[in-house]
Amino acid sequence: MSDQININVNGSKIRTDSDQLIIEACEDSGIHIPRFCWHKRMDPVGMCRMCLVEIETPRGKALVPSCTTKVSEDLVVDTESEVVKKAQEGVLEFLLINHPLDCPVCDKAGECPLQDQTMAYGPGESRFVEDKRHFEKPIPISEIILLDRERCILCARCTRFSDEISGDPLIEFIQRGNKTEVNTFPDEPFRSYFSGNTVQICPVGALTSTSYRFKARPWDLKKVSSTSNCSSMGCSVELNVSQNKMLRILGEDNEFTNQGWLSDKGRYNFEYLHSEKRILKPVLNNDSTNEISINESMELISNEISVDNNSNISFIVGHNSTNEEYYALNNFAENLNKVNKDQNINVYLSDDYLYEGFFQNTDLLGKVQDLDLVDTIILWAQDIKDNLPTLYLRIRQAVKNGKKLVIFGHTNTAMKELADSYFGQEIISKNLEFNVEISEIPNFNELINNKNVLAIIGKSSPIQNTNPISNLINYLDKNSNLKILNCFAKGNTFGALQNIDLVKGLNEFINEFDSRKNNIVFTIGSNPVNSSIYSNQIKDKLMDANFVVSLDLFKNETTELANIILPTTSLGEKEGTFTNLEMRILKQNKILPTPGSVLNEWEYWSMMLNKIDIENNYESEFELNLQLCEEYLDKDNVPSFDNLNKPSNLDGVLNSKSINIEIENVEPGTLEILFVNRLYGDSSTQINSPSISMLGAERFIEMNNDTFIKHNLSSYTVNLVQGVITLQVKIKINNHLPNELIIAPLNRRGFRDIDTTKPYELIEVKNLEELSVN
Amino acid sequence: MSWDNELLERAHKIIELYPQKRSALGPLLYLAQEKDGFISDDSIVEISNLVDITEVQVKSVSSFYSMYKEEQTGTYLLSVCKSISCEINDSRSVINSVKEFTGLENYETDQDKLFTFEEVECIGACGGAPAIQVNYETVEGLTPEKTIEMCEWLKNDKPEIIVADQLQNKFGGTQSFDWAIEDNTGSAYTVPGFQNIGTAKEKDN
Incomplete structure (x- = not known):
């Protein structure tokens, strides 16, 4: 920890960390210094000179950029003196020499730092009469990002982000002096998983995204904080809505998870909400002309499930439901069991990478933040960059700060450059087993022995013997101070694990399917016929099943086989909680009305129970939430809506439940x-x-x-x-x-x-x- | 692969001189310019692979510095100084004589790809102003007449290697400083002649 020191800003005393920059210290004390290039998650460059402040030096007062000057004991800073004001006016006048006055047609206008700061600190009028720069506009620098170069004020936020944070520097400054522009290399577009972040941090309207360009004015947007279900990282987002349409998703800075960044998938995967193809009414037998009312559909389903014989009822759940919906589903299954003891009821999670994981010893469960605290990070899981993109950014940052990274093959090859040790084919066989004893792995013991270690562990392949993973964890547990992050990458997987009593995998679904029985299958927000390695077998089973109900947004390969399709809600249309991979429970908020006759999943379960004359004891997400909160182990900090809405808990709360996964270890044969x-x-x-x-x-x-x-x-x-x-x-x-x-x-x-x-x-x-x- | 084995071998030797690969970027760009007379996109791709940075990062550097040419240069790059000392000593007339002889405006190259003309800032020859560089080999103390003579000589003789001392003896006047050591190495391309990266050539007398 760094020492606390005193500085004097505008005549008042401020206590601050000794290793902070002036701009950070002032920000923390509520004194705003205008800036364009400085961003708290990136290294300072001092490009824009907007943050000039006056400090007292042994040689008198001096103007310094507050984003590159560290505080020191008894430093005297003036952020509002006449000299500072004059400097700010000068900087803005220069920035506006070439910046076009096209605010009326610019997407940024209304939330534009240049516009706002020109209003607040600018000179009011310009003395320049010369022609401004002109460029072809806009140029696409990737499939989803457009660039208007004449608007650029050369703050280097986008180029620094792509170099420092995401590590794919495909945009750079080209040329020099007044010809400088941001651009890509010809035929080498800005194809980054994180390119959307540059649009969000651009302080002018130079970078825009195809999905938002000319769609709305910022002052017309309705905004709400929520949690993305793009990956199990649970990135904090802000949903922007205008006229009941989702128009934009922005990253919010959550210190514990995404720290403001999002992957492009998390950012741009929302237009489907308003797609014409969305199912808006219950559909019978996959025939669009055969739409039925919700009441009729409930009638049909309840007739099937209340048949008094020993039927098999299976639920194949996806990863986009809220904790409340999983809880309601679990409650529905429990109640069915109570009514008819002969019925065989099981819940299967539609993720081929699911296995039993390491949940038994809760003391071992790590947090994302441990990345910044441990000595060594061990990674053996599916491709992190593609499946948990914002966790990839956190790992990158940890490595940059000096943490050792050890990667076991063969899926995370994209991160090899970051790793201190990469164990490829010499150590790990094609079948994802160890070629050598773990203790014999060269240069491994010194990285872990008696060190603080965080292991990010999961299956690398849908078919894989998990014994080597367990052996590695056992070895690490014996030889190091171990924390584990279980790496199931998809959406709210951990919410399902926490709120469903027993979760099985798709392979179990196939094995337990008994065609002699009356099989009723519910698929909930999942498309196992397309997304699983067991697709063909599942397809056969679903065709064989007596009755299939699909709860989904769109028609897909699975709903084709359904007797009834029930339309459901998605991100922004429902309120609930989300559990991320470190068991942090975060809030998802509703900002859109539910379209058509669409209901939330829990409402369907509740109606079905009513139809078969079982009284359910909840009437809203709120009541479901209160009930599921009772099961959390830490009673003092439960993730109730009220608690999560408290300002102190906007970053989510950590809490756990017992987790039961039952998945058979599959021998893979030979992986080709x-x-x-x-x-x-x-x-x-x-x-x-x-x-x-x-x-x-x-x-x-x-x-x-x-x-x-x-x-x-x-x-x-x-x-x-x-x-x-x-x-x-x-x-x-x-x-x-x-x-x-x-x-x-x-x-x-x-x-x-x-x-x-x-x-x-x-x-x-x-x-x-x-x-x-x- | 647009670079031949010989050039790649030279590139690898240059890269070995530095603790980090990307530090070799500057010299490698000179190799690219030696090869084509300018920095081609193909060479940028080649260099980005050699030093493990992205193409656009190479492009960023090559487009920043004016000595890395973005367009094809002629055999002889005539860089006439227009900075203060030369200006005082009538560099304007030297510039005009070059313009008149070649018929070129600033940064232009003639159709035969023989001359490229540019006006440049100080080339560090103030003591012998006005000065001019031919393929970065400096001649000092020029007059308009001598300048035209030099251009004619270049045009007619088409010397393969330009050596500063030789130019100075033939066409130059006042010199800032005389090293008093005969130096026979010069430049054969529109690239400064550096011995450590192999762009310098020795001329037989």
Whole structure:
């Protein structure tokens, strides 16, 4: 901890940390210093000179940029003197030499720091009569980001973000002096998973996103804080709505989770809410012309579930429900069991990466913040950059601050450059097992022995023996001071685990499905027929089932097989709580009206119970929330709505429940293909969000160069052939992969039918050039 | 792969001189300019792979410094100083004579790709003003007449290697400082002749 010192700002005493910058110290004490380039999550550069303040030095008073000057004992600062005002006026007059006065057509106007600060600190009029700079406008620097260069004031926030924070510097200053502009390299667009953050931090309207450009004026927006369910990180967001339409999602600075940043998926995956294809009324037998009323649908379902025989009722749940909805579902299942003891009722979570995890010893459970506190970070899980993008940013930052990172293969190759030790094919086999004893791994013991270690642990592949993971955890537990972050990446997975008594996996669904019984299957916000490696088997079972009910937003491969589709609500349309991967419970808020005859999931469960004459004891999310709060282990800080709405708890509260997962460990045989989930895929929400729908279209596989040579290929476009399946794919070379293991995206069209344990062939696409010429 | 093995070998030797790869960026850009007469996008891609930074970061540096040319230069780059000392000593007439002889305006290259003309800020030859650089080899104490003579010589003789001392003896006048050591190394491209990166060439007498 740094020492506390006193400084004097505008005549009043301030107590502050000795390692702070003047601008930070003033901000903490409520004294605002205008700025453009300084951002509290990035290194200072002193580009814009807007934050000039006067300090007393041995040689008299001097103007210094407060964003690059540290405080010192008894420093005297003046942020409002005549000299400072004159300097601010000068800086603004210079910035406005080339900044166009197109505020009436600029998206930023109304929330523009340049506009606001010109009003507050500017000279009022300009002495410049010369022509301003002109550029072609706007130029697309990626599929989703547009750039108006003449508006840019060269604060370098976007270029610094892409270099320091996200680590993919694809935009930079080009040229010099008054010709300086931000741009990309020709044919090398700003394809970053985090590009949307640059739009949010741009202090002018130079960077805009395709989804928001010309859509609204900031003063017309209705705003509410919420939690993104893009990943289990639970990023804090602000939902912006105008005329009952979601128009924008902004990142909010939550010290414990995303620290203000969002992935582009979390930021731009919202247009589906207003898609024409959304289901707005209950549908019978997947026939759009056959819409029925909610009452009719409840009637039909209750008839099925109240049949007095020993039926199998299965719930396949997704990861986008709130804790309250999972709780209501659990309550529904419990009540069914009470009525009819013969019924066999099970809940399955639709995530192939689910396994039993490490929840038994709650003392071992780590927090995201531990990244900044431990000595060594161990990572062996699915691809973090694609599945938990904001956790990737936190790991990057921790490594930058000197933490050691150890990665075990083979999914996180994108992070190899960050790692102190990367254990690839010498240590980890193609089957994700250890080639050597853990104690014999070179240079490993000194990184962990008696050190504080945070292990981010999960399955790397949908099919994987989890014993090696357990062995690693046991070894770490013995030799280090261990904390564990269980790495299930999808949405509110941890909310489901906390609020459903017993959770099983999709493989269990297939194994426990007994076609001799009366099978009733509910799928809830999940599309297992498209997103799982067990797709084909699940499809067979669903076709075999006597009655299938799908609760979903869109028609998809699963709802096709449903007898009844019930439309549900999504982000911004429901109130509830969300549990992230460190068991931090955060609030999701409602700002949109529910469209059509759409109901929340819990309302359906409640109505069904009523139909079969079971009294339910809740009537709102609020009551559900109060009930589920009773089960939390820490009674003093329960995540009730009231508690979470307190200003001190806006960042969420940590609390746990007992977690029961029952999943059989599968022997994989030999892995030929390693499936990963890419950030962008073919989920129905993404496909129905026009701004980002095209980002998940490319089909590619990765392999190392030796494998490429071994397959005797000459072109990078090939057909991947396995049995009757033929997929045209692009090959990307990734030399961190082991020999003869290829990586394929599970969530892109066509890949789900491939069996990862069976051999495949790569066949060159003949006459490709002729085809493209024609 | 637009760079041949010989150039790549030189590049790797340069990279070895520095503790970090990206520190070699400056010299590598000179290699690129030696190859094409300007910094081509292909070379930028090549360099970004060599030093492990992104293409746009290379482009950012190459477009910042005016000695890395973005457009094709001629065989001879004539950089005439227009800064204060030269201006006082009538560099204007030297500039005009070059303009007249070549028919070029500032930053232009002729059709034969023989001359590129540019007016530059101080080239550190104030004691011998007015001064001019031919492919970054400096001549001091010029007159308009001598300047035209020099241009004619370049045009007719088309010397492969430009050496400052030789130019100075042939066309120069007052010199800032005489090192009194005959230096036969010069530049063969529109790149400064540096021995450590191999852009300097020795001329036989």
